[in-house]
Amino acid sequence: xxxxxxVLGGLLALDATxxxxxxxxxxxxxxxxxxxxxxxxxxxxxxxxILELFYLAGVPAGGSRVPETGPASVVAVxxxxxxGGLAGLALGLVAGLVVAELGGMTVGLQRHLVGDLFDRIExxxxxxxxxxxxxxxxxxxxxxxxxxxxxxxxVVGSWLSGVLVSRWPLPYETTVALVxxxxxxxxxxxxxxxxxxxxxxxxxxxxxxAGVVGAYL
Amino acid sequence: MSVVLYRIDERLIHxxxxxxxxxxxxxxxxxxxxxxxxxxxxxxxxxxxxxxDTATADFLTVQEARARLSELDAASxxxxxxxxxxxxxxxxxxxxxxxxxxxxxxxxxxxxxxxERVPYVYLGPAEVxxxxxxxxxGVEISARDLPGSRAVxxxxxxx
Amino acid sequence: xTNLETGKPPGWMSSFLRLFVIQGSWNYRSMLGSGxxxxxxxxxxxxGLSGHELDEAVRSHMGPFNAHPYLxxxxxxxxxxxxxxxxxxxxxxxxxxxxxxxxxxxxDVLIWGAWLPATLLLALVxxxxxxxxxxxxxxxxxxxxxxxxxxxxxxxxxxxxxxxDVGVRVRGAELSRLSQRVFSGGALLLGILTxxxxxxxxxxxxxxxxxxxxxxxxxGVGLKFGHRALRGTTLVLxxxxxxxxxxxxV
Numbered sequence: 337x338x339x340x341x342x343v344l345g346g347l348l349a350l351d352a353t354x355x356x357x358x359x360x361x362x363x364x365x366x367x368x369x370x371x372x373x374x375x376x377x378x379x380x381x382x383x384x385x386i387l388e389l390f391y392l393a394g395v396p397a398g399g400s401r402v403p404e405t406g407p408a409s410v411v412a413v414x415x416x417x418x419x420g421g422l423a424g425l426a427l428g429l430v431a432g433l434v435v436a437e438l439g440g441m442t443v444g445l446q447r448h449l450v451g452d453l454f455d456r457i458e459x460x461x462x463x464x465x466x467x468x469x470x471x472x473x474x475x476x477x478x479x480x481x482x483x484x485x486x487x488x489x490x491v492v493g494s495w496l497s498g499v500l501v502s503r504w505p506l507p508y509e510t511t512v513a514l515v516x517x518x519x520x521x522x523x524x525x526x527x528x529x530x531x532x533x534x535x536x537x538x539x540x541x542x543x544x545x546a547g548v549v550g551a552y553l
Numbered sequence: 554m555s556v557v558l559y560r561i562d563e564r565l566i567h568x569x570x571x572x573x574x575x576x577x578x579x580x581x582x583x584x585x586x587x588x589x590x591x592x593x594x595x596x597x598x599x600x601x602x603x604x605x606d607t608a609t610a611d612f613l614t615v616q617e618a619r620a621r622l623s624e625l626d627a628a629s630x631x632x633x634x635x636x637x638x639x640x641x642x643x644x645x646x647x648x649x650x651x652x653x654x655x656x657x658x659x660x661x662x663x664x665x666x667x668x669e670r671v672p673y674v675y676l677g678p679a680e681v682x683x684x685x686x687x688x689x690x691g692v693e694i695s696a697r698d699l700p701g702s703r704a705v706x707x708x709x710x711x712x
Numbered sequence: 713x714t715n716l717e718t719g720k721p722p723g724w725m726s727s728f729l730r731l732f733v734i735q736g737s738w739n740y741r742s743m744l745g746s747g748x749x750x751x752x753x754x755x756x757x758x759x760g761l762s763g764h765e766l767d768e769a770v771r772s773h774m775g776p777f778n779a780h781p782y783l784x785x786x787x788x789x790x791x792x793x794x795x796x797x798x799x800x801x802x803x804x805x806x807x808x809x810x811x812x813x814x815x816x817x818x819x820d821v822l823i824w825g826a827w828l829p830a831t832l833l834l835a836l837v838x839x840x841x842x843x844x845x846x847x848x849x850x851x852x853x854x855x856x857x858x859x860x861x862x863x864x865x866x867x868x869x870x871x872x873x874x875x876x877d878v879g880v881r882v883r884g885a886e887l888s889r890l891s892q893r894v895f896s897g898g899a900l901l902l903g904i905l906t907x908x909x910x911x912x913x914x915x916x917x918x919x920x921x922x923x924x925x926x927x928x929x930x931x932g933v934g935l936k937f938g939h940r941a942l943r944g945t946t947l948v949l950x951x952x953x954x955x956x957x958x959x960x961x962v
Contacts, residue, residue: 543903
């Protein structure tokens, strides 16, 4: 099972930057896929939806370093499944948030290594086959990196959560409320990104009323 | 004060600036200081492409920009001043034009003779010298690509 | 031969497909520079270049380059058009240097800033409404990617067709006004989601109104500080959950 999770993590890592950018690597999609692999797509979607709230407003602008959500979403679901229950939800979320940062760091490392590779080629003689080879090798490296990040953190995360699982003190409603308070900062930041309170309050408030009414019905 | 950011960034008007800093600082106007660009309109058009509806841009030579620094500061428009090189910022700082102000290093990329200080800032001897001259003019310098990232001080960059 | 109307040179389709992996060798030295050269290879080959000539041409395209991945094709197409028309290397370099930042900005705002979060919000609203997993995921992937693929195709064709003049054409397309419309749609969906959360998760009985106030305050913090508040929030949440777990249910 962990092999297929690692492969999934590698493929999701590719989607974010190297190949396609179809956004299969977004938490909402990636976690649901991972949940499907682990036999619980509904749990996958639940975790994916919560994690997604934490990455909606932090978009990759101009190639700056960003958290890597694909492998992290896989790990979040794997941890949640292995720990189980409510603690699984909380610990899975933490695993996702932490692994996304760690993953982002390995992306940075990859970009250095690839830079060095092309530097060496440019110092010698540049040929079309060399460039093709180096480009495709970089893609392969990205896959291996994503798979490795997933494999290592699934193992470590599942073990850690196994140790911690019995200790989660909060009931369901409070756990979700705690997480959603954190997510609210991100939602506020997203509204700022959409143009801020001044320019978007009308549509936002219309939506808010619709959401409140819809939730009551 | 109305110049809300002085930034050295080879890419000038681009994603990190327009999308990262723009909303954060509510920027209305960009002043690009570059002797070469100030005279080529087809290139200016390409740079202007990236602006949102809510912002405008001027392209000035170093000399023109230095003469208008205090005017920009007095205006109500929230302005970002961008240069492609450390040397152009040095030009602006002449005669204490930037004393007490902060200059942001946002993007100087790999080139022959430059070494990496942070992933988005590579410096060669000319850049180091220029930054030290800026600091000697009483300018506060730090590197930061986006408003949300950590600022790296000049000491840390040169250390 | 190049089709004069559409500007499509031989090899254009292979290059278009390669553009899906242009970020494959993203690096801090040249960013997409090496990927750009990789994507140019089919066009250069089909122009009859081989051996040393081909290698030199590939090298000339390896300079630092960055753009939004979906719009990189616009630059590649324009460069192909310019080269086909005999434009010199230096002008092509200046063209690439000037257009990349703007395109990166336009693409970042339109796609990363507007289209992606708006389509994700749509999926989140569907998730909250209790749709089975494949519906929000399927709706997001289809809606998001129809915009994604349309933009890739449009950009590449515009570049091939207009070459150096593409700058003027893109402004005509008013991409940034499109972003504003998507922003409005996104803000509406954001309102719906927030309203639904307020009622369903923070309703008076359980877990209590205190959490509602905390959530509204948190929203305000995000609205005021934007991106600057995000990493700190994540850190605090991770610490709180870790601490709660470590202290345990004593």
